[in-house]
Amino acid sequence: MAAPLEMTPESPAPEAILEGVSGEAIEGRSLGQIAWIRLKRDKVAIGSGIFILFLLLVAIFGPYLVQDPTVYHSNLINPTLSTPYGRFGGVSLAHPLGVEPVSGRDMLSRVVNGARVSMLIAVLATALAVTIGVVMGIISGYFGGWVDAVIARSMDVFLAFPLLVFAIALVGVIPSSAFGLSGNSLRIGLLIFVIGFFAWPYMGRIIRGQTLSLREREFVDAARSLGARGPYVLFRELLPNLVAPILVYSTLLIPTNILFEAALSYLGVGIIPPTPSWGGMISDAVNNGFFNIDPMYMIIPGLAIFLTVMAFNLFGDGLRDALDPRSGR
């Protein structure tokens, strides 16, 4: 069991193992181990993975290390033009990414705090979407018949739903406190629900397709002939074989959800100020026309979204290649 892990990345062995040339090592490697070896050789994916890890650390611990994102520094703002004094949006030692126009709030701390909000919403919304998607997809694919018809059609309905319009309307009508929550915790919960609840059909369709082909396989027949019933087959036989697509598409769903949260914040139905969020910052820069006179105010949160989305996408691609070599590069 320990043998494959001792292999160094530069060793030519893994390729040989996969080709089945080196006979003795074959039975020692699980699918996961093979995937991990492939992933390790994908430098782009590993780089993205490290960046994502860094981002998660920033989201969790960053807000404790930077200054208060809501404190005004009016003395750093030119009152006539409402823009920061100095170059690049008022970059200084105290404010390494400069300050926000109008208020003079520290950009670094706003970007770091924005990371927490964006990641929290994106990750939890993805978790919700994946949970619903997997359960619905696996049931739909395995049982077929009218169950499949109902679920598959409802997926179509969800996919055809004008989600953005719905989200704007929903956030507009929900009162400032409901379900025992209020203010931003309610808003975050609502965003997680809206984004997650409408993103599940993407996952559901993929899982349904995979299940459709898996359920015809011999090991499923074997389990059934041994007397295994629905839930056992679903969760013990099928689910472990679906881990790969679940993992890959979760990774690819996260950046979509980050962008969706940014879009909602941009439209003014995201996080309530003064809590920072990346989309909210861009929205402010565009709506106030600041992107023309203080471009850093838009570039910095824009860059944060760009890098995050790209890292998740590249990592997801790498993961897919590693888990499913047939998909090709």
Place this chain on the structure above:
Amino acid sequence: MGLAAVGAAATLALAACGGGSSSSSTGGTATGFNAAVNSVVNPSSHKSSGTLNFASSAAIPDSTDPGNTYYAQMWNLTRLYAMPLTTFKSCPGPCGLQVVPMLATGLGVVSNNGLTWTYHIKPNVHFEDGTLVTSQDVKYAVERTFDRAKFPLGPNYYAGLLAPQNATCAKSMAAGKTTGCYPGPYVDRSKNLMGLNAVQTPNSTTIVFHLAKPFADFNYVTAIPQSAPVPPAKDTGANYQLHPVSTGPYMFQSYQINKQLTMVPNPHWNAATDPNAKQLVSKIVLTFNVNPNDVDNRLLAGDIQVDLPGTGVQAAARTKILTTPSLKAQSDNPVSGFEWFMTLNNKVPPLNNIHCRIAIEYAANKTNNQTAYGGPYAGGDIASTAAPPNVVGQKHFDLYEATTKSQGDLTKAKQQLQACGQPNGFTTGITYRSDRPKESAVAQAMQAALARVGIKLTLHGFPTASYTSNFAGVPNYVHAHGIGIATYGWAPDWPDGYGEFYFIADGHAISPVGNTNLGELNDPVVNTLLGKFATETNASVRNSYTSQVDMQIMKDAAFLPIVYAKALLYRSPQLTNVYVQAYYGMYNYAVLGLK
């Protein structure tokens, strides 16, 4: 008050109207920064064969139909093709706040204890097709305003002020309904379309208005473009906006809604009958839905001469103009007529205690509030009174050191908190329009400023469209959510104390839905003084009421003034006869010419 019903309409279009005068004194030299605020720049009677180009980053905000519009830019523009009974005098400086006759030969003559207003119209004014304008055409224009289904966007003063059509109508109006009232000329086809009983036309040049109650401000009501004559035979209802029959110096040649409007000189217009407008160019073209930064660039490059909305240039052009002396000398920074303010609600604990309200007055950081609105040029000067300086009779005072200690006075704020019994501060909410970045910024600035004395402010942002209809303007909602502060703004329909304060400070204006008196101020002193405006005709007495009401509102700490709004306008060097008309707070479009 009959006018209460108008409240909802007035809120819809806060951009309705306004005036402006400037505190700057550039003297008689008609060049340089702010030159066009108090004097005419490039006065000329030269008739140009050129085209005067307007552009707007939006479409026409409501309608080109003089009967269906409630925006200052449109009221300004309609004077190019419509002649209401009265208007605001075409002249720079405070003179432009004066109401003068336009289609009428003189201001309305009041009789019958203030209940009857009589106007005589000029006997030699013609429509663009050469037909003579008669008093019936004016009556018909007034009748049209009763059809709120066809024309929902204009003000609704006539239906509230004129005597009820009959006893049924009087009864239903008392209950806030319109059953049995005059439905407008499209439904009531009787008497040759002259079915409105409260307006009589004894001959073709006389029109008589019978009011339900005295209303001394009636000359201001007839200055709204709704009193401009409409020939019944040419009325096409909702489509009339495509070609309003002109009585002004220009007439419509072509109009594609949301795209372009072209006007050409009206051959039947007579300069002698219309001293408030000029006919100096051979064509006027208005282009709509141009990218806002593109509007500024074209303006600076000389491709267009006027930015139609008159609300000032965008941030990019503003920076360029303010940092380039030659461009700054070609710009004006008039007050727009708006005041941005917050109301402190005396019905929401703990703000029901005046000391808690005064604590907020002192704790607010007025400089940060001003910066949130765009600073001194794009935002405006820090305000200390409830009325802006262009309201006739307004006097400057500063009860809470807004201008002298603009960062706030935390010591005094804490003393007031002590007196209020909340020495460690309290929690309350603030509403603002979340789709307006400036209001979002000012709400956050207030949150940061009040936190300095322990007052915790929760933010409640709502879309503009439902702000007064569902949230800030619904007292029950405000009380249930403990929202003590509301962000708001106001420009009066006419520049006196009544026009400024009735909807935002009179106790009678409080309504359960669509409320405009957001602070729910119901001070008998204010109510009584505003009530006296209906019958008082002496100008200096009226002016004293205005400043007394203003002072009482601030003593009540019911308003937290933010800024007297200003706009940075670029004055194209190609224009002649350019000046800011104080009533509109933008250049007077009726008199512009080209070099």
